[in-house]
Structures are given as C-alpha cells and as structure tokens.
Amino acid sequence: MPNARDMLFRTLADPTRRAIFERLCRQGEQTVGALTAQAGVSQPAVSKHLGVLKQAGLVRDRHQGRQTHYSAEIRALSALTDWTSEMQGFWESRFDGLEDLLRRMDQ
Numbered sequence: 300m301p302n303a304r305d306m307l308f309r310t311l312a313d314p315t316r317r318a319i320f321e322r323l324c325r326q327g328e329q330t331v332g333a334l335t336a337q338a339g340v341s342q343p344a345v346s347k348h349l350g351v352l353k354q355a356g357l358v359r360d361r362h363q364g365r366q367t368h369y370s371a372e373i374r375a376l377s378a379l380t381d382w383t384s385e386m387q388g389f390w391e392s393r394f395d396g397l398e399d400l401l402r403r404m405d406q
Contacts, residue, residue: 303356304378310355315340316348320357323371330366 311317319334331349335342349369352358356375361368 302378304382306355307357307375307379310351310357313348313351315344316352319345319348320352320371323358323369324373328361328368328370330368332366334369 311320315338319338322334322337323329331342331346334349335345338345338348340348349358349360353360353369357372358369359372361370
C-alpha cells in the first residue's frame with residue numbers, strides 16, 4: 300500500500316491533473332463543466348482525473364442538484380510540504396558541510 304506522499308506525487312505527476320488542481324486552488328470551487336471548458340480534454344477525461352484527485356484527497360466534491368462542484372483540499376498537501384522541508388534541511392546541512400570543507404582547504 301503506497302504512503303500518502305507517494306500517492307500525492309503520482310497523482311500530481313500528470314500535467315492535466317496538476318492543472319485541474321491548480322485551477323481549483325487559484326479560482327475556487329468549479330463544476331465539471333467549467334473545468335472541462337479550459338482543460339483541453341473531454342468531460343469524461345476531466346471526470347476521471349477528478350476521481351483520481353479525490354481518491355488522493357486533493358479535492359472534495361459537493362453535489363447540488365444535477366451538478367457536482369469540486370474544490371481543492373489544500374491540507375492534503377501537508378505530506379509534500381513536510382517532505383520538502385525535510386529535504387531542505389538535509390541539503391542545507393550538506394552545503395554547510397561542503398562550505399566548511401572548502402574553507403579548511405583554502406587555509
């Protein structure tokens with residue numbers, strides 16, 4: 300069973316899914332029709348991408364009559380932000396070590 304971070308990376312690796320998610324983040328709640336109008340792919344394809352995003356916890360849906368409205372779940376990105384913070388700390392310590400080594404070599 301993949302962990303949450305792996306699932307998020309896999310889900311957002313697809314450029315169409317990433318664009319849909321970004322649009323929901325920037326523009327707020329959207330219907331499938333509105334997302335399809337600017338996605339450059341068919342409505343069934345948008346619906347499939349939304350299903351994958353929903354499964355990964357990146358979007359939630361709200362039904363109103365015959366329409367489904369989707370919105371971004373920003374909190375779902377916490378696994379990625381935690382990982383990038385870890386990596387930042389790792390690389391900063393490596394660069395600090397390299398800087399120390401270069402200083403000692405110059406003496």
